[in-house]
Amino acid sequence: MKNSLEHGYDPENFRAEGHRLVDFLADKLKQAMSGEHDFVLEWTEPDEAYAQLDAFLDNPNELFERTWQQCIRLHDPRFMGHQISPPLPIAALAGLFSDFVNNGMGIYEMGVAGTAMERFVVKTVARQIGFDEHADGVMTSGGSLGNLTALLAARSRKAKTDVWNVGTQQPLSVMVSDQAHYCIDRAVRMMGWGSEGVIMVPTKDFRMRTDLLEEKLKTAQAAGREVIAVIGSACCTSTGTFDDLVEIGKFCERHDLWFHVDGAHGGASMFSKKYRYLVDGIEIADSVVMDFHKLLMTPAVTTALLFRDGNAAYQSFSQQAHYLWNEAETPEWFNLAKRTFECTKTMMSLKVFSIIAKYGLDIFDENVTRLHDLAAEFAELIQTQPDLELATEPQTNIVCFRYVGDESNRIPLANLNEVNGRIRYEMMTAGRNYLVQTTLGDELWLRTTIANPFTSRKHFDDLLKELRSVATTILADVS
Ligand SMILES: Cc1ncc(COP(=O)(O)O)c(C=O)c1O
The missing domain is CATH 3.90.1150.10 (Aspartate Aminotransferase, domain 1)
Incomplete structure (x- = not known):
């Protein structure tokens, strides 16, 4: 009789369970695609779902089958709910691989393959945006965290004082449409700028009224706010409507403001020849967030954060890197945690890379x-x-x-x-x-x-x- 550790790490056990699981999921995929599924969601009340765990514990060999019963099924074509992709099987397998090798990614030797792939993915997105070779960025855990990270870089570049070192004394603000995702408001409050930190620009037909930007800026400045950035929604969450990125970009240029594009959802339009026009102007942004898990068939959470000037990426979490750059020292692109909030993160680049390697950007x-x-x-x-x-x-x-x-x-x-x-x-x-x-x-x-x-x-x-x-x-x- 083996003890639990020996049993848990037993290769043959893993092989058998792995084969069984992949067979199970492949059958579910087949059912979903052939329309044989009864349910896209088998509704269970929260207390009931919790109570059912006793049965899970009593039947560990049926763990995945029982778990499946309580999962919403994204591969079912009747799933038309929230903004999340049914993952391509190859990307889900990459997720399994990533979970197995558990490379931490924070520093180079803890993720050699994943780090190189991350650079590849980031450069691919940069090219797609229309950025030049000076662009760079990172992958991070979700659009919300990506937006916060971008705004930290914006603060570093545009705020008049060194908030990173001396704390936040000034009333900083960003301008964003009243349809923007709530994570912007949350990020601003987390940075200590209070409720006035977000200046809501009204919308017409769910699109930012860029004609009001001048007036909003003047009013905020007269009230003593230091506005550092404008965020374009590409697109907004509720209706999927795109802000006019060209107009916002011009406004930011005129007033020396940081231009961030929250393309968590609609940034993916950049990959479509037919719909690329929706993000026209994205190429003049200072930073862009785009989720792979919303429209690009990648398991959650897999986000790209891009900076038109790649050096800005090093300023989200430390201004020291900025001084390093001033001293002409090369920032270490391969030590990823310098530029992300995460220390350890998943090997999310493999999920995207596996799709590109197998099927191309097409x-x-x-x-x-x-x-x-x-x-x-x-x-x-x-x-x-x-x-x-x-x-x-x-x-x-x-x-x-x-x-x-x-x-x-x-x-x-x-x-x-x-x-x-x-x-x-x-x-x-x-x-x-x-x-x-x-x-x-x-x-x-x-x-x-x-x-x-x-x-x-x-x-x-x-x-x-x-x-x-x-x-x-x-x-x-x-x-
Ligand atoms: C426009 C927009 N930004 C940000 C987010 C947050 O992204 P995530 O769920 O990856 O944190 C969403 C999510 O719906 C969104 O629609």
Whole structure:
């Protein structure tokens, strides 16, 4: 009888369990792609999910099968919810590899292969943005952390005093649209700039009103704020609408402000020949964040943070590197933790590199283009349905709409939020189709992100069919 450690590290045991797991997942993928799945989500109440762990513990040999029951299934084409990709199997295998070798990545010898691959991925994204050879960057754990890291570099470059060393005495601010992702507000508060640290620029049709930037800047300065940056959303989270990056870039240039692009979601458009125009102007940004796990088929979390002037990357966490550069010493690109908040991080570069090595960049183009096209198709379908209302023309793979009742039986405006909220909840808990919701102003809208390239017209029809059936039941209850 082996003890637990010997059993746990037993190679033959690993081989057998690994084969079984890959067979299991491949079967699930096959079912999802052939439409044989019953559920995209088998809803379990939180307390119930917790209570079920007793059964998991009693049946360790069924661990993955039982876990699967409680997982939302991204490879199912009926998954149209949040902004996350069904991972390409090769990238998921790269994740397994990364977890097995567990190279810490912080310093070079703790991730030789991953460090070289990270440089490759970063340079690839830089070229795609349109940056020149001076650009550089890092990979980091998510768009939220990427945005914070970019703003730390912005502070280092643009603030009048040395905040890194003396602390924050001045009331610093950034300007961003009122549709920006909440992580910007969070980052600013974490840096100690308070609620006034974010100057919200109003939007029209969910797009930053760049005509208000001058006025907003003057007002902030008159109030004693030191504005250091403007952040363009490419795109915003709720509706997937892109800010005018060209206009924001020009404004930043005129006022010597840092121009950051939060392209966590829509930055991926840079890979699509057809939709590249959406991020026109991104090439004049000082820094760009782009998530691979949102539109580029990579497991979460895998984010690229790019700086047009690669030296800025060394200024997020230490100004000393800036002095090193002034002294003409070469920053060590291969010791990655100098430029990331993480000390240890996963070998996320392998996940992206494996996709590029096997399929080339064309697969990114294909996926992004197809998802954008599908969203346009879904929006067109919605516009032809009298009982549905489209929130706005989609620019990316996000489509927001709501059920308004049929022409002879319109739902009163006052009830729309309640009815649509209930539709969303009933559909989520039924688990046969998956969509989410968002709030635009004070109105609740249904929200879909077409994340799976095998979602088709049939799935849109099925979703709307179920939606109407659920709505009929709810309306009978409401009236
Ligand atoms: C525009 C935008 N920025 C940042 C984020 C946060 O990214 P992450 O979830 O990778 O931290 C999101 C996530 O939805 C987003 O849509």
